[in-house]
Amino acid sequence: MPEGTLSLQTIAMPADTNWSGDIFGGWIVSQMDLAGAIHAERFTQGRCATIAINQMSFLVPVKIGDVISCYTKILKVGNTSIQIQIEVWDSHDSSRPAKQVTQGIFTFVAVDSEGKKRVIAQSVKNPE
Template identity: 85%
Template sequence: MSEAYTKPEGILSLQTIAMPADTNWSGDVFGGWIVSQMDLAGAIHAERFSRGRCATISINQMTFLVPVKVGFVISCYTKILKVGNTSIQMQIEVWDSHDDSRAPIRITEGVFTFVAVDVQRQQTSDS
């Protein structure tokens, strides 16, 4: 996933702005906040795809490439990599697009797995 490229892969699933309340003790946006945005974006895509409730079962890979600063407009792009009987594996990229004077910057990437669940939160078919 870490090969050099200059535009996001997948569909835009979530966009938000990093706020002062999202920072760690060093003044950078807390990594856990980024992960939660990625999880939300992946869940949105997984639930649209499966037409039902989904739950995150694993984060298979996660790479933080660039620190996120307050004011960054982060865009989460999602791309389905693999569909199983009850699971969806998804690539999720986070890009910063707050500065129109330069190209967007890929700041974080990961691979998440979601599983389809029913109303009792039991694993079910994703189709």
């Protein structure tokens, strides 16, 4: 079953397909990036930018009409960066169990209004 917080849910549409009729992997990665950014920005209480994608693996294809759900889980918080595990699950058909589509670890850096690194507040990193 999915780990983490449901951060984004959307439907795969015909415009998102590759030449084989499956949903384009780049579209899925972009949904993961959005989900990770939502979680990172809420957690750090400000802007964040993606700086790395690690350990990305696609497990099964996504089809038109599939409802994908992106679950995010914070793995590590540094002084200016945050590492988030992102899992994508296909939950289109309620008559069958959800299946994991892909997963990856994304790293975001907290940035200020000028795009320069900013420190993640200690109170945010270690809430009491």
